[in-house]
Amino acid sequence: MKTAFQLFFTFFKIGAFTLGGGYAMLSMVEKAVVDKKKWIASDEFWDMIAIIQSLPGVFAVNTALYVGHKIDGRKGAIAAMLGAIIPSIVIILLLATVFREYRDLPVVERIFKGIRPCVVALILAPSLRMIKSAKITWKTAIIPIATVLLIWLCKISPAIVILAAIAGSLAYALVMQKKAKQAMERKEDQA
Numbered sequence: 001m002k003t004a005f006q007l008f009f010t011f012f013k014i015g016a017f018t019l020g021g022g023y024a025m026l027s028m029v030e031k032a033v034v035d036k037k038k039w040i041a042s043d044e045f046w047d048m049i050a051i052i053q054s055l056p057g058v059f060a061v062n063t064a065l066y067v068g069h070k071i072d073g074r075k076g077a078i079a080a081m082l083g084a085i086i087p088s089i090v091i092i093l094l095l096a097t098v099f100r101e102y103r104d105l106p107v108v109e110r111i112f113k114g115i116r117p118c119v120v121a122l123i124l125a126p127s128l129r130m131i132k133s134a135k136i137t138w139k140t141a142i143i144p145i146a147t148v149l150l151i152w153l154c155k156i157s158p159a160i161v162i163l164a165a166i167a168g169s170l171a172y173a174l175v176m177q178k179k180a181k182q183a184m185e186r187k188e189d190q191a
Helices: 002-016 022-036 042-053 059-102 106-133 142-152 158-190
Strands: none
Touching (some): 002 022, 022 059, 042 106
């Protein structure tokens, strides 16, 4: 039960002090579960992020569920998930009750304009670490660049891009498997 409480409070702190959603919390989660608690290795953490990005649902909740389940099974998953969502629910309820009354005040508008660049930085920092951990080379850089351009300029749905990446990966694996088989057959013929 101790681990479930640790998971709850770890994700509660992250959920309470993160602005900008799941991607903005990545660096805090990494620091907590990889660096501080050492619950998950760095490589496994970034593999987990790759998996979570392709799942439906809220990124922060999926992250908490994965880490919680990995560390303490079903109890851990529930504890981490509750820790991640309770701060958001409380903050949203408080903001909703107050924001309606004060949203047109110039100071409130300035606060939100000031928060926007911080949120971009909070999303950009883990994105750069993810690029580094993905070991992207100049040869493979075309894939993320093409993905960004397809989604941004061509307005293609990310779901279609993900499905195309899956299909392309499967096709590539089949071609490579066929080439390996042909190479083995040539070696056998030469022997």
